[in-house]
Amino acid sequence: DAGVTQSPTHLIKTRGQQVTLRCSPKSGHDTVSWYQQALGQGPQFIFQYYEEEERQRGNFPDRFSGHQFPNYSSELNVNALLLGDSALYLCASSLEGGATTIQYFGAGTRLSVL
């Protein structure tokens, strides 16, 4: 049973470019959340997708957008990259419903913006 998988593992972009990160959830999971982890910090919630819709959003600008596909996989898009967007981007999947729900994380995509 594959866990949460993310691609690519590493990515280098320049300021102003656009980037797409991908996530496949754990088998049987229907909810995907994205987090940004800056160096030396804890993960910060970007947004969550359920039933192909953005359900909740953290304090991130509109440059950050996403999508969820019918097979529950998800993409995170960041436009007009800034140096401050350099971070580890984590995808977490879970099963909708219940306070006991656990989020399972992928290994992340490390984005470097030069």
Added chain:
Amino acid sequence: AQSVAQPEDQVNVAEGNPLTVKCTYSVSGNPYLFWYVQYPNRGLQFLLKYITGDNLVKGSYGFEAEFNKSQTSFHLKKPSALVSDSALYFCAVRDEENTGFQKLVFGTGTRLLVSP
């Protein structure tokens, strides 16, 4: 708004000794609390959770955590540390006001270093 604080950037302990990693929380209602561990170049791995019930929660790899409502704390503990426990540990709280959305708020992390 909910938040968690991890007051120690780093905890040092000798192998075989007990370890404690501290976490305090702030929520408006009942807390849903989690501990995760992150190894280098890896994602976060779930260790344990507190939702309700027994104040001592047992988790993976011999870890346990003690919930204390009066002190608003959720400290991670292990009776005997291993060198392989060296990693970055994160405490997290779920937004109780929106439990259906599952958003997690994380602390800044505590680096645990276990020496041989």
